[in-house]
Amino acid sequence: MSNSHLFLKSGFIRTPSQNGVGRYVCQLQRVVLKFCKNNGSSRGMRDFIESGLVDFAKNNPGIVVYLKPRRHRTAVISAEYLNGDKQYINCRNFAKEEIIKWLNLLKTQSGNTTGFRYRKLLHTDHPSIQGPWTPYTFKDPAENLAKFPDQDLSRPKHLPKTATEELLELFQRSSLGSPEGKRAE
Known part of the structure; x- marks a missing residue:
């Protein structure tokens, strides 16, 4: 194990508390566009300021x-x-479209930088070589090729029949098999 993690900030995963439950709050607060009025490498930034900044x-x-x-x-x-x-993006020789894409990316991010060492509440000396568990770890690979909606995959096989399904089966058996059901027809 290397010691490069010693210089990174560490902490637990933090998310904005219930962001999106009542309404979405954009986490980007302020954008500063720094540019040169004459330098050729700032041409894309100047084009964006002239035509796309107001929008x-x-x-x-x-x-x-x-x-x-x-x-x-x-x-x-x-x-x-x-x-x-804070995040800084060097826009040397970027086109106007690239600056728009970067601004949209910054707008949708939460602000947590990648230089962050995540801490866990649990520790083991022998971590799994298979990777972390996900809800898709033990899924049937046939589900990858299925065309949805699929009746076979819509109901898990390990669940028992519902009470409504049981009553419908009892009604169908009783109306078709009994002499009273045949007289009523």
Whole structure:
């Protein structure tokens, strides 16, 4: 095991408490677009500012957008989130479409950076070589090729019949097999 994890922040997985239960709260708080007015590597950023910035601001009223012109520097997107984390994206020679894609990605992220060592409540000296358990670990591979909706796969085989199904079967047996059921027809 390497010691590279010693320099990473550590903690438990934190999510915004019940984000999306009442309403969704975008975690991106502020975006600063830094660019040079003359440098050729900032051309895509300037094109985005001229043609796409107003639409982005109208579609995302909860995100504050700042413009910061700087001389002789490359274009940078600086994003700040509600949890205090910051992300920087170097936009050297990016096209306008690439900047739009990066802004949409930043808008949908929670702000937790990848440089984070996750801590667990449990520890073992012999971790599993098979990987973590998921709900799909012991599923039948035939379900991968099935066309849904499928009657055979819709009801698990280990569950007993429901009371409604039992009553329907009893009614069908009694009406077809008994002489009273035949007289009623």
